[in-house]
Amino acid sequence: MKPALKNMTAVVGTDKETDVKRILVVEDERIIAINICSTLKQYGYNATYVSDANDAIEHIENEHFDLVLMDIMLNGPMDGIEIATIIKKTKEIPVIYLTAYSDEATINRAKATEPFGYLIKPFNSRDLYISVEMAIYKSQVQKHIRNVESRLAENQKWETIALVASGISHEVNNPLTSILNLADLITLEAKKTSNPSLGEKAAKIAEESERIAKIIKNLVSYSQSTSSQWNYSNLGSIINDTRSFLHQYFLKEGIQCEVELGDVPLVYCQPQKIKQVLLNLMQDARVRVNTREDTIGRKMTVALKQVEEGGSSHILIQIKDNGAEDLVKGISQMNSLEVTKTIITEHKGKMYRDENSSSWFFTLPIIKPL
CATH class of the missing domain: 1.10.287 (Helix Hairpins)
Structure with a gap:
């Protein structure tokens, strides 16, 4: 009789911090699994181990993991390579194989699943740590690239x-x-x-x-193009033009886009480039809002007001969304927003992301920049 799932699983470490990486260890030798989990705990990971294919698949389907350490030779109808093949079809989770066998046939089968590493038993804790760190980092980079x-x-x-x-x-x-x-x-x-x-x-x-x-x-x-030249422009009009351009997408996706225009003067800028800035940031807000599971209540707000900074007047634009937390960390470093940053820099302004308010902010000087 197959033991209950909770008896086949042990959790090492805690997940109090949201940045703690979760690792699933699929290993049918209990002592080895506990030892691996203990090592991972020492390096700051949260580790869970299971001992057979069914439990591994169930955990992967129902929980979030940043990495799977997969023993190739498992007791039961499926080996680790077959489990990894199933994972690859449904989840984007990196896999590192653990095995005492390094024959050519096994390696060729494993290659087909595009693993992120291959550790030959016995391995030391340092090799384990380096392999885990590199696999998680490579996975994050690939996700960033796909997102961009x-x-x-x-x-x-x-x-x-x-x-x-x-x-x-x-x-x-x-x-x-x-x-x-x-x-x-x-x-x-x-x-x-x-x-x-x-x-x-x-x-x-x-x-x-x-x-x-x-x-x-x-x-x-x-x-x-309204103009490729610098001139004094009405930011409110530019914001409304950008919202109108995206209106059909907002309507289809059930997104409410509100605009709050304060009493602000004209700004010396390149209007078409500022349109591109607004389009990129509203696009990002739209992506975040669409991560909400419910379609009711999706909302973004674009607010415009005059502020004093460093002894001079600026226009502050805020693009706020009520989407879920962005799953891809370091979004502000992505190539898709580098053009936006460059434009703001050309205009002698500043741009930043505040996750506490789930908002993008950027400023533009009112007077002609020197």
Whole structure:
């Protein structure tokens, strides 16, 4: 009879700190498993061990782990490589193999699962620590890269959409005008023939056509460069333009985007570049908001006010979201936000992230920067 799960599992260490890495040790020799967990505890990890394939799969499906240390030779119907194959299909968890065997056939099977390491028993605590640290670090780097690529791809998609919209706006607006005129004629005909059903359909056609026209207008407006030159600009207008550009995405995803515009003067800037800053940061806020499991209550706020700093006046822009905590640490160092930082630096401003308020902040000087 198979023992209960709690009898097959031992937890070493605590998880009081959110940055403590959790490691699952899959090892059917209890003494070895306890020894590995104790070693990991000494290095500050939280370690759990299980002794068979079913328990390993159950833990991985129901709990969060940053790394799996997998013994290849396990008692039971599945070995460690087969378990790792299952993990790879459903989870992005790095795996390090533990084995006393290093034959070519075993290594070739293990390679197919793309492990993050391979420790030959017996190994010392230092080798274990280095392998664990390198695997977790490599996994985080790969996640960062995937995140950056995803965000860059989405930004490029929007740029392409805006460019296409600008190029075909004339061709789209012409037939839309004809459709609206025909809808008006149908409405008049419906009134003459006392056909309310026909009138309702005509009104629906007109409503949808106007909605399409508005979408095209917003995309074209955003894609057109307001100016490549420095000038005094209305940040409130730039913020509203950016929100309008993202409106259809917010509507589809159930995100409420509020704008709080204080009484602020014009700012000397490059308007199109500031649009890009707002787009990038609102994009980041949108990603965070969409991590909420519930679709109700998703919200972001863009606030604008004048502040005094270092004896001079600045405009402070806050982009606040109510999303879940970002799972990828060090997001402010990602390449997807490097352009944003560069633009703010060019404008002699500052940019930072405050996780306590779940907000991005950036400042812009009011006067012409020297």
